[in-house]
Amino acid sequence: MRAERPLLRIGEYLVGRACQQLPRRIREQRYQEWVAELPVILHDPQIGPAPRRVVRMLGYAADTVRGAALAHARAHARWTAVYCLLLVAALAVVVWSIVVIVGAPGDLLNYVRLAWGVLLAAFPLSMLMRSAWRVSRLIANGATCVGVAVNIWVAAQSPADWVNYVGAALLFLLLLATLIFGWVRSQETRTRQARR
Amino acid sequence: MTGPLERVLGAFLADTAAPRYGYDLMKAARLPSGTLYPLLARLEKQRLVESAWDTPEEQGQRPRRYYRLTGEGSRVARLELAEASARRRRAPARAGRPARESPG
Numbered sequence: 001m002r003a004e005r006p007l008l009r010i011g012e013y014l015v016g017r018a019c020q021q022l023p024r025r026i027r028e029q030r031y032q033e034w035v036a037e038l039p040v041i042l043h044d045p046q047i048g049p050a051p052r053r054v055v056r057m058l059g060y061a062a063d064t065v066r067g068a069a070l071a072h073a074r075a076h077a078r079w080t081a082v083y084c085l086l087l088v089a090a091l092a093v094v095v096w097s098i099v100v101i102v103g104a105p106g107d108l109l110n111y112v113r114l115a116w117g118v119l120l121a122a123f124p125l126s127m128l129m130r131s132a133w134r135v136s137r138l139i140a141n142g143a144t145c146v147g148v149a150v151n152i153w154v155a156a157q158s159p160a161d162w163v164n165y166v167g168a169a170l171l172f173l174l175l176l177a178t179l180i181f182g183w184v185r186s187q188e189t190r191t192r193q194a195r196r
Numbered sequence: 197m198t199g200p201l202e203r204v205l206g207a208f209l210a211d212t213a214a215p216r217y218g219y220d221l222m223k224a225a226r227l228p229s230g231t232l233y234p235l236l237a238r239l240e241k242q243r244l245v246e247s248a249w250d251t252p253e254e255q256g257q258r259p260r261r262y263y264r265l266t267g268e269g270s271r272v273a274r275l276e277l278a279e280a281s282a283r284r285r286r287a288p289a290r291a292g293r294p295a296r297e298s299p300g
Contacts, residue, residue: 034229036258037219046223060222060229067230 001050004042007057011038014061018068020130034064072130083124090120109153116150119143137182144175197276200227204235205273208245208265215250215262236263244269 001007012035019031041047041057073080094117101110120143126136151168155161207224208216216224222232239245246266249259265273 030233032258033218033261034233036260037217037229039258040217040219040260044219060219063228063230064233065230067228067232067234070230071234 001042001053007054008038008042011035011057011061014058015064018061018064021065021068021072034061080128083127086124087121087128090117090124093117093120109150109157112146112153113150116143116146119146137178140178141175144171144178147171148175197280200225200231200235202277202280203227204232204239205277208263209270209273209277212265212270215248215264217260217262221263239269244272 015031015034019027022030038057038061041060042053044053047053047056094114097110097114097117101114104110119139123136123139123143126139148168148171151164151171155164155168203225204221207221218232222229236245240247243266245263247261247263249261252259
């Protein structure tokens with residue numbers, strides 16, 4: 001079949017995406033199992049002409065993504081709900097920032113607030129899409145940094161309002177906690193790898 | 197018992213001795229991969245199905261994983277399918293039964 005290799009690559013990519021959502025201990029095994037079926041489907045004479053076999057093979061690979069996503073959502077229903085709530089809140093911040101920008105386009109703070117909202121929305125999205133932990137952590141740290149900047153900025157504009165100081169301090173503590181947690185986790189991973 | 201489970205068990209029982217690959221089961225049970233594999237994982241966890249890897253006949257081929265009903269799985273599958281079939285037989289009979297006349 002023409003373009004067999006690239007087509008199989010697409011299938012393998014989809015299966016890889018599906019396996020990203022599975023627990024680490026079974027990920028490799030499932031990947032090997034599902035990927036082994038791709039060439040079999042692509043050469044199955046019972047399916048019919050080549051285009052139909054290609055569609056079937058890609059459908060098979062795409063459906064593993066659906067199945068794995070459903071299984072993952074079922075297993076982590078509580079966290080999925082938390083991330084969905086976070087996403088809704090962040091989108092509200094984005095919409096509100098846009099509305100404020102339209103009202104006062106000259107104020108730079110509103111643009112920074114919009115950037116904060118976008119980063120806040122990106123974090124739950126990255127968690128829901130099971131991006132690499134490094135990416136999610138980078139987004140979370142970025143969002144926290146921008147949040148601290150926004151709060152300090154607002155505090156500078158109205159020094160009498162103590163809420164802004166508390167907000168900035170809380171976000172700063174959150175950033176510190178995330179960085180410490182990330183460092184401890186990376187140390188643990190390094191120790192585990194060294195033991196192997 | 198759900199419809200997909202019934203179809204998978206039916207596919208297994210069609211030939212209990214034969215090892216079935218995921219794709220074969222998909223065709224036999226007419227289920228998409230995203231439904232079939234979680235089901236197989238569940239059956240394997242319940243020890244009703246066992247799996248193993250075959251060695252590829254040709255060089256360059258990937259090893260495939262096949263599934264087979266365990267002894268217990270075979271027994272449970274027969275029982276479940278018989279019950280499901282009996283339920284189906286009873287259901288239309290109940291629906292066709294004339295309604296009781298109300299007194300008075």
